[in-house]
Amino acid sequence: MSWDIDSVATELLACEAERRDRVKFTDEWPELDVETGYKIQDETLRRRLERGEKLIGVKLGLTSRAKQERMGVKTPFVAWLTDAMILPADLPVPQDKLIHPRIEPELVFIMGDRLEGPGVTGAQALAAVSHVLGGAEIIDSRYRDFKFLAGDVVADNASSGAYMTGPVALPPESVDLSTEAVLVEVDGAIVDSATGASIMGHPAEALALAANDLAKRGLAIEAGWVILTGGMTDAVFAPPGSSVACHFTSLGSVFFNGG
Numbered sequence: 001m002s003w004d005i006d007s008v009a010t011e012l013l014a015c016e017a018e019r020r021d022r023v024k025f026t027d028e029w030p031e032l033d034v035e036t037g038y039k040i041q042d043e044t045l046r047r048r049l050e051r052g053e054k055l056i057g058v059k060l061g062l063t064s065r066a067k068q069e070r071m072g073v074k075t076p077f078v079a080w081l082t083d084a085m086i087l088p089a090d091l092p093v094p095q096d097k098l099i100h101p102r103i104e105p106e107l108v109f110i111m112g113d114r115l116e117g118p119g120v121t122g123a124q125a126l127a128a129v130s131h132v133l134g135g136a137e138i139i140d141s142r143y144r145d146f147k148f149l150a151g152d153v154v155a156d157n158a159s160s161g162a163y164m165t166g167p168v169a170l171p172p173e174s175v176d177l178s179t180e181a182v183l184v185e186v187d188g189a190i191v192d193s194a195t196g197a198s199i200m201g202h203p204a205e206a207l208a209l210a211a212n213d214l215a216k217r218g219l220a221i222e223a224g225w226v227i228l229t230g231g232m233t234d235a236v237f238a239p240p241g242s243s244v245a246c247h248f249t250s251l252g253s254v255f256f257n258g259g
């Protein structure tokens, strides 16, 4: 099989719809690099919007050392969030829509102002934020065993699945995000922890990276958008029957029932 931007986009969306995993494309198309991955990501976004989803923000991937080491990919990247990815509080993990969901804690920004790169600093990025929340992302790779190279995962919209935000929204100046901590609990046991400093020293640096990266594609972060700044810890499995919670120091807790 010889692949191109269109056929990879079609296959990724089919895998998602059919809950089917597959081997990574770079096994069959070694030239699939990050730049091509973004073209595929943009094509899948175009098709998601065409079928009625709304673009609501951006998610960053592999912004923490924990995630980079676990996934064996050292480059942070950006991907798209649509309204179809919102998981309302108290709903179980949608096992019937996902292949092999894993949960990771995230610090989440709601943008007050538009943010356009290049040259955006962490301080400028933070000044454009209206609120910060604790949250969690349910990632779901279309690749077997979550095994991929950078081009594959960028094409796959950074393993997007669903996300949930917590009950507390604070203005960014009222919380020290580098020391804001999270404890990850699975079935009553604490299995991991991190602080906001795990995200590039401060999650505002991840937001600046997103603005500067999008600028290379002629795009900007819009006011009102939701920004997931990247998994703070390694992701945990969420099989049916499990219960997962992410407890933040000042941003409350997010609870998942494995369904």
Ligand code: 0L1
Pocket: 060, 061, 062, 063, 064, 067, 071, 104, 137, 139, 141, 146, 153, 158, 159, 229, 230, 231
């Ligand atoms: O599957 C993955 O872990 C890649 C996406 C990374 C998401 C994140 O770092 O938040």
Ligand code: MG
Pocket: 059, 060, 061, 104, 106, 137, 139, 228, 230, 231
């Ligand atoms: Mg994430």
